[in-house]
Amino acid sequence: RDPLWSRGLGDVYKRQEGGESLYRLLIDGLELNSEGAASIAIDIDALYPRRMDTSIKVGSLQLAEWVSPWLSDSNAIPALSINDAAFSLEWDDSPAVLNADFDAALVFDSREYQLTGDVDSTAEHTVIRSFSLGVDGQSLMALEGQAPAVFDPRRLEPLRLDPTASFRLKIASEDSPLLASILNDVLPLDVEEFVGNIELEGQLANPSGSLKVHLIVPQEEGEHGLPGARIELEASVEGEHLAVTRLSLTSGDKVFSANGEVDLPPGAIENSLEGRVVEWNNTRLSLLLPRSDISPISRLIPHYLAPDGSIEATLTGDSLSELVGQVDLRDVNTRSIFPFGALREISTQLDFKKGLLKLNSFKGTIGRELLTMKGEFDMGNDSFDLVVAAKNAPLLRQSGMLIRSDLDLRINQLAGEIATVSGTILLREGLFMMDTSVLAGGGGGGRSADSRPPYFSVDVSPLSEWKLDLDIVGERFMRVRTPAMDGELSMEMEMNGTLAEPWLKGRVSFDEGDLMFPFAAFALEVGIIDFRIEDPYTPVIEMTGSTRRFGYDLSVDISGEAFDPQVRFSSSPPLSSEQILLMVMAGENPEGRGEYSSSKRASKIGSYLTKGLFSSGDSSGGIGTVSYTHLRAHETREDL
Secondary structure: OEEEEEEEOEEEEEEEEOOEEEEEEEEEEEEEEOOOOOEEEEEEEEEEOOEEEEEEEEEEEEHHHHHHHHOOOHHHOOEEEEEEEEEEEEEEOOOOEEEEEEEEEEEEOOEEEEEEEEEEEOOOOEEEEEEEEEEOOEEEEEEEEEEOEEEOOOOOOOEEEOOOOEEEEEEEEOOOHHHHHHHHHHOOOOOOEEEEEEEEEEEOOEEEEEEEEEEEEOOOOOOOOOOOEEEEEEEEEEOOEEEEEEEEEEEOOEEEEEEEEEEOOOOHHHHHHOOOOOOHHHOEEEEEEEEEEOHHHHHOOOOOEOOOOEEEEEEEEEOHHHEEEEEEEEEEOEOOEOOOEOOEEEEEEEEEEOOEEEEEEEEEEEOOEEEEEEEEEEOOOOEEEEEEEEEEEEEEEEOOEEEEEEEEEEEEEOOOOOOEEEEEEEEEEEEEOOOHHHHOOOOOOOOOHHHOOOOOOOOOOOHHHOEEEEEEEEEEEEEEEEOOEEEEEEEEEEEEEEOOOEEEEEEEEEEEEEEEEOOEEEEEEEEEEEEEOOEEEEEEEEEEEEEEEOOEEEEEEEEEEOOOOEEEEEEEOOOOHHHHHHHHHHOOOOOOOOOOOHHHHHHHHHHHHHOOOOOOOOOOOOOOOOOOOOOOOOOOOEEO
């Protein structure tokens, strides 16, 4: 004998016998009692792994109270309390016989979890006479049944499942506010009430039973909140055949319903339990959706779908990649995706044929203009190729900006890659009256995507990750009207990046226009805004204009970064910077001859200021404001 410990709480010995390590442990009649009612009784007679005879009984035990006096850090002890528990385990060159009867509670993360159960395991099966889980006094789940599970310590893998042995299992959940709050954390919708029941019997390899789920979704708050919804699911299992006999989502007077069947490959359950390869591609699927309202399922994907329209579908096939059938959508509306707006009145037919999903006769409207789409999805390798076309569609619509365009786009995704949006956007007509205080202060790179060129960002996943490779062209496509400028724009640009972080490179030019001051309008001779690839978020301006006032030829030159432009005035005959500024801003004649009365000058200046030329650069969103930047002086020209 090689004693590991001797004459302690029993004796533990180790010896080799026939190449096998044997461990001998004997604890006979050990009892621990507190001054209160807590007690522990332990009896162990073991020659592991050949035989074991163990009995442990616990009563009224608060683990932390018993163990903390022996440890320097008592906070590490779990708050476990055992009201009553009896555990026995024995075997003698045979599968184990186990009995566990317990009533315990564990405090974790400020919640108390209650566990009660009565479990027996024999050489043939494990019987769960009762098992329940509760939290803070509320029952969450109850389980009972018989499982073909056997614990045999003589085996390399001691836990063994017999697929051919009989079993039965019943799981029931009870509605409680706590269960609803737990489901709210894992489901994509709020849950007010949940009740579920599962009953199975037969053999693991050939089960039979049913599943029932009842779920209530509360009405959204607010005047325009979505109504509540009721979800009902009923399903049955017969061997390797699963049938969803009823799936209904009801919201108000709108109902979405479906049913379907799944046939697993022959022997799939048994082969899976035994660790053998299963050809899951031979799974047979069938789905039937009678004409149903979209409204109830819009609650599941509220960021994408509006509660309008209907759907009908018939699909069959071996696995998702082999489906055959059709899905028909009518009058479906999406949610608005800023800044593009919503797709409305979508009607299309989706044809499934052996892993390919073809998009036929897709029609919808965006801003009341027709949009068409065609293409196909390869469901086997998660790729797709779509062509999108539209005429005079409102591409961007937000406060102070409207751009209409013709679309000739391709949306393509190869297997394992991110989708790319490519093609041409032909700008047709637009109007710019935006709050240009976004140009005041700070460079473009540190600003959010929707407050720097090109002034939009899509934050809906996975669209936000899509890459951009677009050509954007437009000849006299936009009219700019702000207090400081009036003119027409042309553009030749490229848009790259992603829908979440788009950026531009290229040039915007003024075909004609005027730079506006209270007492002078400068006709543009050169008007260029460049977006450089090395800093696409900071446009570079080059503008020159001229006018004649009070017998003087005046010129203005604006250049530099759009966030910090330099404004320079010059005149012939030459005037000082103060004289030029007073002339264009206050209407004052350098020669002292008054063309405007004091009241008229005050009226024109007041009108100009109220239009917001001297904006503070805030983000209030008003229309028609521009930030007038600082003034400087140089040697040969007057910088203001």
